[in-house]
Amino acid sequence: MTVQSFMTSPPLSLRPDDTVGAAAQQLIENKFVNLPVAEKNGRYLGLFGVFDLLALVLPKAALDKTAELDLGFLKDDVSAVQEQLEQARFLKVRDHLDNGAPVLHPDSGTLEAILELYRARNSLAVIDKKSRRLVGMVSYWDALRALMSQR
């Protein structure tokens, strides 16, 4: 069994010029953790998801894993966070996507896919090896459903 057999294709995707607000709406409406971002010609660019959205309201320095920063000393000001999120609505997805996430290919094996999904704790894009075109998305649910249906 390869990824091709249980990926969602064609997937719902974002364009790099989409605004963060529009992307957030898609994520919330469809209850997706993330969505692939691809150019008009289908070339895959990265993933944009809930965590990228949440990162926009956090101090940038706190996102640096090496800093091991704790924000407990800040006053909990929800209106300031909401204001920050509101300002982020007009930013472009291209500037905030995750282009370091691993990708799968249609011919990737099941175990390989499960390992990547396990490591990423997220849905992953499936792209064509040669053309780098986005061909599908695979979530951990897809993998689990595919495995259960094999029994």
Next chain:
Amino acid sequence: MEVDTASHATIFGLDPLWLSTAILILAYAAIMFERVNRAIVALLGAGAVIVSGVLDQEQAIAGIDFNTIALLTGTMLLVAISKRSGVFQYAAVWSAKVARGSPWAMLALLMLVTALASAFLNNVTTVLLMAPVTLVIAEQLKVPPYPFLFTEILASNIGGTATLIGDPPNIIIGSATGLTFNDFLANLAPVILIVLGAQIAINHLIWGRKMKVDEAARARVMAFKPAEAINDWPLLWKSLFVLVLVIVGFVLADPLQLEPGSIAMLGAALLLLLEHLGRPGEDQSHQVHHTFGEVEWITIFFFVGLFIIVAGVEHAGLLSLLAHELIKATGGDLTVTTLAVLWASALLSAIIDNIPFVATMIPVIKDMAANFGGPEGLLPLWWSLSLGACLGGNGTLIGASANLTVAGIGDRAGVPFRFVPFLLMAFPMMLMSVLISTAYVYLRYL
């Protein structure tokens, strides 16, 4: 060290002086260009010194200053444990609150806190802990973070100059000369206070007085809860207890007849014990392994390799030759030699790594003892070497590891640090600090 070129044969019968010099120059060049990690370069250089026959293994091992290695490792372990308590984050948040949200007061206080922390900790560690929280505070105040990070770089290199343990060049100088923690404090801390005061004043004029914040931002800072920055109160008290003990140990090192390396390692072992007492064995192993993993092994192995390379050139007689030439060039005049060492160290340290430079200069200066009335006569040279090498690091973005560390943190947070803009601001400030040091060294020792 006596020149002993005939003790064993070198590869192809090559002159050990040329061979060891070539290895040193190649290692320096490789360290400068940073295409290969500096620890790898130093270890390869050390290997070349042994394989080529400049030194045998016994001589190479004897060239490693284990007091320096122990002092570095011990302080790294102390910081690795105590930082988990959140004490450094607390200090930065406390500074912002005490400054009542005033940007210029915050700039000055953060410089003071950074300098103080750097005097007792590794500079890189200090900025690694201070810079991220500074960025968060600046973001809350809605002021540009660059001036805060820039001044923290300066403060870390300045503060580190004040004590034996503040900066690696001082650790090597102290270990090689037997100068104590108190000697460094008594001779360098006064001038460092003046340099720091001057830097705070200049940075206030350049940045501080221009920064304005609105009432809402000020209120946000005043609402900070510094106590919340502490993650682990018991660990904080244990860390402070051991850090105070270690500093008392450094101060009393002479009467106790203990080397700083032993004190730091003993302190690290005590803090490890206090942290893990009563925990199951398996947890202890896991946590101790994690703590040991935080030791900057690149720095430690860099030192090991470097000591062997320098021992090679020392053994081959290059450094005696250099000392002789330096004395000839300065006419054997202590004032000229001292000021030449101060300025050459500062200018070179702005471009090249100050650790290999100082490691090379130590035997050169030691060789001058006969010209200046014995080891006592070398004191102005040691202080000049330390001031030049440590303060010179402020001259360029690549002058010290702390500079690059802050630049990295800044870049990741969208606050770019570029070589030329940094140079244009920092180099004149570095020159000013060396000028102050020149006046101090001249008036006090010459």
